[in-house]
Amino acid sequence: MGHVPQEPIRPEGANFQFQRRERRRVTPRRLDRPRQGLTTPETKHNQSFGAWGEELVATWYREHGYDIVARNWRCRQGEIDIIASSGSVLVICEVKTRANADFGSPASAVDVNKQQRLRRLAAHWLSDNPNSRVSVRFDVAAVIGPKEKVTLEVIEAAF
Template sequence: MDTRRALGESGEDLAAALYRRQGFAIVDRNYRCRIGELDIVARRGSLLVFCEVKTRSSDRWGDPSEAVGPVKQGRLRRLAGHWLATRRAWPAEIRFDVVTVSALPGAPPRVIQLADAF
């Protein structure tokens, strides 16, 4: 497995653990279709969260959340619609989160959840 993929998976594992601690069940991870990929889909009661995880091992390119701009947000909305349609699931509430993971060398990972990010 290449280093970037391993870094991304470790960030997604940390994000999934964060949601579990908050009482969410992880209902899907790495859902792929022709539109793209959803990192995490989590449910707590009638709330369904679609989460994009951004993990960085360097701060050279800025804050990881900056990588989730308007184009990426639109793609994530379309992905969520596709996911919902294929499962015929229509929850009472939907939320889009971004979780950033900064995994700088020599430091513990820093996980930040931006709930209802867009």
Template sequence: MGRFGEDVAAAYLEEDAMTVLERNWRCREGELDIVAMDGDAVVFVEVKTRRGDAFGSPAEAVTVAKARRLRRLAARWLSEQSWSVDEVRLDVVGVVVTDDTAYVEHFVGVL
């Protein structure tokens, strides 16, 4: 389910003129779901997928602790790059999957 949601999110971002640089980037401290470019901004995207919204929207699953960890992972990813970045953004993409449809909510710069 999580992989499907990430596939949906990556396709959505690319349709929105973003360029996906990496998916499932891992280091010792954790994982970044998607790293993308949106114009001159590097965007770190956390993807949350659910089979429905009975327990709230997928984006509500991103806790304060998770947001802190994403910031640390983003800093680590940036430190490993050989180019400089002018703008950095942390987004959340929520994917709700029903029987035959995936609904996407993109929250820009929320973390």
């Protein structure tokens, strides 16, 4: 039948080390960056500052006769900050909070991609809640300033 070699076939002059499976080297983790999922003091501050802005906007909606249906509603595609209703209108509100207006209005941060994402999220919420209102309106709320001197701007039917 023939000879069956016991050793792997190597090109002439090749070392056996080239036949081994290569292992991927893991780069060491940079110590100056926190690992994903860990919070830093800046992250905690930003989250609490954003939550404070969302609370202000929710209070504004209540004072103007809206019922808060949901806050921070999440699904795989993202999050809706505030869902409010008044009569037959369902309001999807994106809240942007900034300490100052040095980089422009916070509302300008709601770009076309964010608008499309909010539309998809609204459709997903409506599919989960079939008994909901018929008319949907998208608002953007901009909260600017420190807690002592705050400016609140709600842009109704922003897009």
